[in-house]
Every structure is written in C-alpha cells, then in structure tokens.
Amino acid sequence: MTAQKENNVAIECRGITKRFGSVVANDKINLTVRKGEILALLGENGSGKTTLMNMLSGIYHPDEGSILVDGREVTINSPTDATKLGIGMIHQHFKLVEVFSAMENIVLGTRETLQKPKEMKARIEELSARFGLEIDPQEKIYNMSVSEKQTVEILKVLYRGAKILILDEPTAVLTPQETEKLFEILRRMKSEGNAVIIITHKLNEVLSISDRVTILRKGRSIETVVTSESDVHSLTELMVGRPVELSIDRPPVENRSEILKVVNLSIRKPDGALALNDVSFTINRGEILGIAGVAGSGQKELCEGLVGLLSVEKGAILYDKENIVGKTPAEIIDLGISMSFIPEDRLGMGLVAGMGMVENMLLKSYRSKKGPFVKTQPAREQAQRLIKRLEIVTPGVDTPVRMMSGGNVQKVLLGREIESSPNVLITAYPVRGLDINSSYTVYELLNEQKKKNVAVIYVGEDLDVLLELCDRIMVLCHGKITGIVDADKVTKDEIGLMMTGEQLQSESETEGEN
Amino acid sequence: MSMIIKFIVASIASGTPILFGTLGEICHEKVGHLNLGVEGIMSIGAVAGFMVGYRTDSFVLALIAAFIGGALASLLYALLTVTFMANQNVTGLTLTIFGVGLANFIGYYALQHSENGTLKLPENITAQMRNVSIPGLSNIPVLGELLFSYTPFVYIGIITALLLGYYYKRTKTGLNVRAIGENPAAADAAGIKVTKCKYLNICLGGGICGIGGAYTIMIINKGVWISDCVGGLGWIAVALVIFATWSPVKAILGSFVFGALRQIRYYMPNSIGISTAIYDMLPYAITLLVLVVTSVRMVREKSQPAACGTNYFREDR
Ligand SMILES: Nc1ncnc2c1ncn2[C@@H]1O[C@H](COP(=O)(O)OP(=O)(O)O)[C@@H](O)[C@H]1O
Ligand SMILES: [Mg+2]
Numbered sequence: 001m002t003a004q005k006e007n008n009v010a011i012e013c014r015g016i017t018k019r020f021g022s023v024v025a026n027d028k029i030n031l032t033v034r035k036g037e038i039l040a041l042l043g044e045n046g047s048g049k050t051t052l053m054n055m056l057s058g059i060y061h062p063d064e065g066s067i068l069v070d071g072r073e074v075t076i077n078s079p080t081d082a083t084k085l086g087i088g089m090i091h092q093h094f095k096l097v098e099v100f101s102a103m104e105n106i107v108l109g110t111r112e113t114l115q116k117p118k119e120m121k122a123r124i125e126e127l128s129a130r131f132g133l134e135i136d137p138q139e140k141i142y143n144m145s146v147s148e149k150q151t152v153e154i155l156k157v158l159y160r161g162a163k164i165l166i167l168d169e170p171t172a173v174l175t176p177q178e179t180e181k182l183f184e185i186l187r188r189m190k191s192e193g194n195a196v197i198i199i200t201h202k203l204n205e206v207l208s209i210s211d212r213v214t215i216l217r218k219g220r221s222i223e224t225v226v227t228s229e230s231d232v233h234s235l236t237e238l239m240v241g242r243p244v245e246l247s248i249d250r251p252p253v254e255n256r257s258e259i260l261k262v263v264n265l266s267i268r269k270p271d272g273a274l275a276l277n278d279v280s281f282t283i284n285r286g287e288i289l290g291i292a293g294v295a296g297s298g299q300k301e302l303c304e305g306l307v308g309l310l311s312v313e314k315g316a317i318l319y320d321k322e323n324i325v326g327k328t329p330a331e332i333i334d335l336g337i338s339m340s341f342i343p344e345d346r347l348g349m350g351l352v353a354g355m356g357m358v359e360n361m362l363l364k365s366y367r368s369k370k371g372p373f374v375k376t377q378p379a380r381e382q383a384q385r386l387i388k389r390l391e392i393v394t395p396g397v398d399t400p401v402r403m404m405s406g407g408n409v410q411k412v413l414l415g416r417e418i419e420s421s422p423n424v425l426i427t428a429y430p431v432r433g434l435d436i437n438s439s440y441t442v443y444e445l446l447n448e449q450k451k452k453n454v455a456v457i458y459v460g461e462d463l464d465v466l467l468e469l470c471d472r473i474m475v476l477c478h479g480k481i482t483g484i485v486d487a488d489k490v491t492k493d494e495i496g497l498m499m500t501g502e503q504l505q506s507e508s509e510t511e512g513e514n
Numbered sequence: 515m516s517m518i519i520k521f522i523v524a525s526i527a528s529g530t531p532i533l534f535g536t537l538g539e540i541c542h543e544k545v546g547h548l549n550l551g552v553e554g555i556m557s558i559g560a561v562a563g564f565m566v567g568y569r570t571d572s573f574v575l576a577l578i579a580a581f582i583g584g585a586l587a588s589l590l591y592a593l594l595t596v597t598f599m600a601n602q603n604v605t606g607l608t609l610t611i612f613g614v615g616l617a618n619f620i621g622y623y624a625l626q627h628s629e630n631g632t633l634k635l636p637e638n639i640t641a642q643m644r645n646v647s648i649p650g651l652s653n654i655p656v657l658g659e660l661l662f663s664y665t666p667f668v669y670i671g672i673i674t675a676l677l678l679g680y681y682y683k684r685t686k687t688g689l690n691v692r693a694i695g696e697n698p699a700a701a702d703a704a705g706i707k708v709t710k711c712k713y714l715n716i717c718l719g720g721g722i723c724g725i726g727g728a729y730t731i732m733i734i735n736k737g738v739w740i741s742d743c744v745g746g747l748g749w750i751a752v753a754l755v756i757f758a759t760w761s762p763v764k765a766i767l768g769s770f771v772f773g774a775l776r777q778i779r780y781y782m783p784n785s786i787g788i789s790t791a792i793y794d795m796l797p798y799a800i801t802l803l804v805l806v807v808t809s810v811r812m813v814r815e816k817s818q819p820a821a822c823g824t825n826y827f828r829e830d831r
Binding site for chain 2: 020057059060078079080083089091094095096097098099100104105108109110140142156
C-alpha cells in the first residue's frame with residue numbers, strides 16, 4: 001500500500017524556505033502532488049504561492065529544503081532542468097515573445113530545428129486535437145486575446161512533454177466560458193495521469209476543479225484538505241486564519257438624484273474601430289452601477305471616454321447637466337470624476353512602479369497645492385492611513401510599488417482614488433487577482449463610498465459579485481447596451497444571455513420592437 | 515555617365531565603415547543591449563588593427579587584431595551590463611569616451627617612439643588593402659567597375675551582412691537570439707541560455723565594429739595614424755540601425771545611402787556653390803529626419819527589440 005502510494009507521488013516539496021532579503025516568502029513549506037490529481041494552491045496575496053511554484057520551475061532556487069520528483073531528490077537550477085524533469089509552468093504574467101508566431105513560441109528553445117515547419121505544425125495540431133485546444137500556429141502573439149495567449153502557453157509546456165503542469169492564476173484574466181474550457185483541458189491532462197497544480201483565488205473554481213487543496217498562509221503551508229470534504233467557508237477560514245463573513249452588503253439607495261447622464265455616446269478605439277456605439281445611460285448619486293460584458297465589449301473605452309482620455313466621436317456626457325465632452329482629463333478630475341482601471345495584465349496603469357506609495361500619492365495630489373514645491377508630509381500620512389485601512393502589506397511607504405504583491409498594488413491604486421474624495425468613482429476590475437479577503441475589503445470600500453453619496457461605476461467580471469453588490473447592472477455587447485436591469489430582479493443566466501448579445505425579453509417588449 | 519559610376523563606387527566605399535558599425539550594433543540590439551559605445555569600439559578596433567599591421571606587416575593579422583580588439587571592448591561592455599547590470603546608456607557612453615581616448619593614447623605613445631614622427635603602415639599591407647582586381651571580371655565595362663573594383667573591406671562587409679541576415683532569419687540560434695532581445699524572461703523560461711547567448715553576440719558585434727574601425731585608419735586615412743580616426747562614424751552607425759529597421763541586409767542599402775551623402779559634395783558642380791558646412795551636416799540631418807519618420811510609423815516586427823535597453827535578472831519582478 002505504502003509502496004504504491006510512493007509511486008503515485010509526482011512531486012514533493014520538503015521544508016522549502018526562500019528569502020528575499022529580509023522577507024521570508026516561503027517558510028518550511030511541505031507539498032505533495034500525486035499523479036492524475038489536480039491540486040489547488042490557495043492563499044492570500046503575498047502568501048508565497050508564486051514564489052514556491054517558481055522554485056519548482058527553476059526560476060528561483062530554494063534556500064533550504066528539498067524537492068523530490070518521482071521519489072528522487074532533484075536540484076532544479078534553471079527552467080531547462082525543470083523541463084527535463086517534465087515540469088511545465090504557465091506564469092501569472094505570460095512569458096511569450098509578442099512578435100513571434102504561436103509556433104515559434106512553442107518550439108523556442110527546444111531541440112527541433114526550424115527547418116521542418118510542416119512537421120512541427122502537424123505535431124502542434126495533433127496536441128491541440130488531443131487536448132481540445134484551438135489555435136492558429138501561424139498567428140502572431142500580439143494579435144491574440146489573453147485566452148489565446150494562454151492556450152499558446154499551455155501548448156508550449158505540452159509540446160515539451162510536461163507531466164507536471166503548474167498554472168499560476170490562469171483564470172484571473174479569463175471569462176467564465178474560457179475558464180470552463182481551460183478546466184476541460186486540465187481534466188483531460190489529469191485523466192492521462194498527469195499532475196496539475198493550479199493557483200486561483202476563486203473558491204468556486206477550487207471546489208469544481210481540484211481534488212485536494214493545500215493552503216498557504218504568510219509563507220507557511222497550513223494544511224492540505226480533500227476538496228470534496230470542504231466548502232467555501234472552511235477554505236476561507238483556513239486561508240485567512242479566522243472566520244470571515246462572506247456576504248456582500250447592498251445598502252438601499254436613498255434618494256435617487258442623477259449626477260451623470262450619457263447620451264448617444266460613440267467612441268472609436270485608437271485603431272479606428274468603433275468601440276462604443278450609441279450608448280445612453282444615467283447614474284445616480286449614492287448608487288453602484290455595475291457594467292457587465294465579455295472582455296473587450298467597450299468597457300475600457302467607456303471608462304477612458306468618461307474621464308477624457310479618449311476623444312468622443314459623437315454624443316454627450318452630462319455631469320450635473322454640464323456637457324464635459326472635450327474637457328481635459330485634469331479638468332474632469334477637478335470636477336470630481338475619478339477612475340481606477342486594473343488592466344488585464346494588472347501591471348502599471350496609474351501607478352509608477354519605481355516609486356513608493358508616498359510619491360504615487362503625490363502624483364495625484366500635488367496639483368491642488370500652490371507653489372513649485374511638494375510637501376511630502378500629508379502624502380506620507382495619507383499613505384500610512386491607507387496601509388492601515390486597507391491592510392496593505394508593504395515593508396514601508398517608500399518601498400517601490402513594483403516590489404509589492406499584485407493585490408497590494410491594486411489596493412494602493414484604488415485607495416488613492418478614494419482619498420481624492422470624488423463624486424463619481426469609476427473602477428474597473430478592482431478585485432482582479434485579489435484574494436477573497438482583500439476582495440471583500442474592496443466591496444466594503446465601494447459601499448462606503450456609496451453611503452457617502454458617491455456615484456460608483458463598477459466594471460466587473462464576476463457575475464455573482466455584480467448581482468450582489470450593484471444596484472443596477474448595465475450589460476455591454478460589442479459596444480452596445482443590451483440591457484440595463486435592476487440587480488435584484490435579474491438572474492445570472494439572463495445577464496449571461498445579454499452578454500452574448502440577446503436583448504432581455506421583457507425589455508424588448510416594452511420597446512415594442514425586435 | 516562615368517561620373518555617375520564613380521559617384522556610386524565612391525558612395526559604396528564610403529558607406530562601408532558605417533556598415534560594419536551598424537552590423538555590430540544590430541548584433542548588440544538583437545540580444546537586447548543598446549550599445550552607444552560603437553564609436554569607442556571602432557576606435558579600439560582601429561588602433562589594434564593598425565598596431566598589429568604595423569608590427570607584423572600582415573593584412574590578415576591586422577584584420578584579426580581589429581576584430582579581437584573590438585570584441586574585447588564589447589566584452590567589457592557585456593561584463594558591465596549583462597553580469598553587473600550597469601545602466602546600458604551610461605556604460606555605452608563611457609565606452610565611447612574610453613575607447614577613443616585609449617586609441618589616441620596608444621597612437622600618441624607609438625608616435626613618440628617612432629623614428630621619423632609619423633606612423634604609416636608598411637607598403638606590403640597597403641598593397642593588399644587596395645582595390646582588388648579580379649582578372650576578367652574587373653575589366654568588363656561599367657559592370658566591372660560597379661561590382662568588382664573595391665577594397666576587400668567592401669566584400670567582407672556585404673558578406674557579413676548577408677550571413678547575419680540568414681543567421682537571424684533562418685537559424686535556430688538566430689530565433690533564440692531574437693527571443694532574448696524581445697523578452698529575455700520568455701527565452702529563459704523556454705530553456706535558452708540567456709547570459710551565454712548575450713555574451714557571444716555582443717562580442718561578435720564588437721568584433722564587427724572593430725573591423726569598421728580598421729577601415730577608417732587603413733582606407734580613409736590611407737594607413738597613416740591620426741588621432742580620432744573614426745571621427746563620428748560610430749554615431750552615424752548607431753542611427754543607421756534604426757534606418758535599417760534592425761535588418762542586416764537593409765543595413766547594406768542604408769550604409770550606401772549614407773556613403774552617398776558623405777560623397778555628394780565632390781560630385782556637385784562647383785557652380786551650385788553650397789557651403790561645405792552643409793555637406794558636413796547632411797548625414798546628421800538625414801539621421802534626424804529618419805529618426806522622426808521611423809518613430810512615427812513602425813510595424814511591430816520591424817521595430818526595436820522590445821527588451822532593448824533593459825538588463826535582465828531572473829529573480830526580478
Ligand atoms: N523577486 C522578489 N523580490 C523581492 N520580494 C519578492 C519577490 N518575489 C516575491 N517577493 C515577496 O515574497 C512574498 C510572496 O510573494 P508571492 O510568492 O508573489 O505571493 P503570492 O503569489 O502568493 O501572491 C511577497 O511578500 C512578495 O513581496
Ligand atoms: Mg502570485
């Protein structure tokens with residue numbers, strides 16, 4: 001029995017420790033993955049999941065501890081070593097060469113020469129068919145959507161014959177449909193006897209895909225549980241270390257008074273395509289308006305159009321009855337409209353990576369002060385306040401934000417916008433990649449703003465959250481509005497349908513058309 | 515007619531040192547390292563080639579020395595930027611100052627110790643580096659002059675460019691190199707030996723620059739040592755990389771255009787009466803123009819390797 005079990009272990013970590021300067025990212029971590037199993041790795045932002053996986057894939061080298069593959073102790077000094085051991089990793093930030101084709105990326109660094117493109121193409125197509133992947137091998141990476149890029153990453157590791165597949169937050173950037181497709185692929189890998197390690201913050205995904213869950217907290221492996229014996233609450237409690245309330249408040253909207261009215265708005269993308277097509281809606285003070293839609297349906301352009309970053313082709317944006325189309329971003333900020341956008345790659349956008357929190361705060365606030373000099377003291381206090389409020393983990397207010405973990409960077413971005421006490425707060429994907437605890441902190445923050453009579457526009461991906469948090473939900477599809485509905489009178493399925501372009505039945509009836 | 519042919523022939527010759535510099539810089543940038551030290555590397559190549567030629571009386575040894583001199587200069591650059599992660603711009607600029615200074619210093623020292631106060635390459639070498647004439651071919655009217663009447667440098671330069679073009683486009687190593695220049699983290703994760711590959715290509719680039727340096731002293735200055743022999747050609751070479759859109763083959767054409775700009779003054783009728791200062795300025799003015807135009811419209815594949823200018827450290831985030 002024990003002998004058979006031994007044989008069954010694909011990879012094992014024993015007492016792995018990794019330090020970055022004074023930060024102990026991994027502290028004596030133990031982890032076992034079996035063949036033909038999907039193991040979920042769960043932990044808050046900064047708990048050391050990526051660091052641990054990077055050691056398995058040869059990016060980092062552990063300071064202490066040992067790694068066993070197929071029961072033999074191994075040293076993994078480089079990604080090549082990892083590949084030889086059959087370990088393949090799909091990184092949180094894709095490692096693809098943008099100007100290469102999918103095929104070039106897939107064969108890059110392997111022994112096969114480029115001389116026989118036909119054979120390689122055939123092999124890629126065979127792999128694609130086996131695992132149900134769809135990709136055009138000749139397509140350039142920069143022309144691909146995020147999920148296509150991910151498919152290339154998966155093909156890359158499959159092509160190298162990986163038996164142990166590691167995925168670092170693969171679903172953070174996928175739509176629910178794309179996620180389901182990915183899971184289908186993972187289940188196939190599992191049924192072929194491969195081991196899969198997946199990192200995700202979405203607990204419903206953990207419950208649906210994994211066989212076992214290992215929980216990390218502050219760099220330590222806390223426990224490993226069997227998925228079928230756990231639920232959202234037990235997992236959250238293990239992860240956070242204390243029971244957490246998992247419901248989102250929706251305080252009622254007091255007196256609806258309109259603050260922003262968008263009339264027949266059309267916006268073109270920089271490349272000339274129409275991103276928003278004749279969009280009209282209103283938003284009231286003290287209300288959260290959710291915006292749902294498949295990625296790339298015009299959400300980004302809407303946000304950027306509202307704050308003056310993109311020029312408007314046609315239509316009007318009335319803020320307190322005044323048309324703000326044509327105003328500069330600075331003027332719009334002065335009016336009290338503020339935006340925080342978390343892009344798909346979650347880097348940059350609004351913060352200067354090399355600067356610390358204090359300086360990033362100053363970037364937003366210095367304009368309102370007179371004179372050529374900046375005062376750092378208020379910004380410093382502001383930063384400290386945010387750290388306490390939002391439980392931001394950072395060595396100090398002057399540590400470059402680049403060094404902070406993704407979730408904490410997002411908190412800084414959102415926190416800074418809120419500190420400027422806006423009247424309209426536009427926030428896009430604020431919980432992208434955040435762990436569950438931080439996500440709830442963000443929801444609370446937004447609700448607080450709502451209670452302060454701020455109009456909040458929330459562009460989101462998770463339909464469950466949109467339904468719980470928002471007062472009304474506007475659905476976009478290909479730059480058009482397919483419905484604006486009250487969140488408590490609509491189902492997830494109905495929203496899903498609208499996202500694919502179907503007008504809601506009742507609505508089209510009232511319009512008397514279609 | 516014969517005037518035009520002469521102009522073309524002169525332009526091609528005059529563009530050749532720039533071609534070497536550009537090819538060398540392309541080798542650097544393809545692995546993601548912007549080297550502003552081309553001027554200095556060429557100077558070191560020049561002095562190494564000259565001194566070895568002076569002592570050994572062998573053209574081939576002189577060329578090899580120029581290559582090695584340039585490669586060593588670039589090795590220094592690689593050591594600083596690849597291994598010690600020094601800022602590429604600062605290192606490159608420093609290398610220019612250092613290289614030019616070192617070459618002048620060695621030249622000055624040798625002059626002090628020469629018998630008659632001048633340094634000139636022996637006749638044997640000057641004969642070898644003169645225009646090669648290929649029996650039969652060089653005598654064809656027009657074509658013979660247009661194609662087969664150059665110094666060995668011209669042929670070496672063109673062949674190097676074609677080989678490099680093939681290397682980047684068609685070979686597996688070339689693909690690896692390009693991957694490093696675009697995204698070293700991706701290349702690393704794919705199992706490519708990033709550091710080794712960077713060192714090799716940077717040194718190769720330095721060597722090619724070095725031969726360009728040898729050209730300046732052997733052909734332009736006719737084998738007589740002078741200080742500052744490269745005289746700014748290294749800078750034009752760096753700019754020409756953009757003109758050539760990082761393609762070694764296009765660099766051939768680009769360098770001849772720049773060669774023509776440097777030669778045009780001798781082929782203009784005197785009656786036009788443009789001040790020589792204008793001609794001096796021409797290559798630089800065109801460089802500026804090219805910079806503006808190319809920065810406006812750029813296809814992804816034809817622009818600078820994406821990681822160019824930033825050092826790569828695996829554990830960075
Ligand atoms: N390359 C690095 N340099 C310095 N600190 C790092 C580095 N990588 C990770 N860390 C730190 O180690 C801790 C764990 O980070 P990470 O493994 O990315 O967490 P997770 O993936 O669980 O969100 C964090 O505190 C982070 O700031
Ligand atoms: Mg992570």
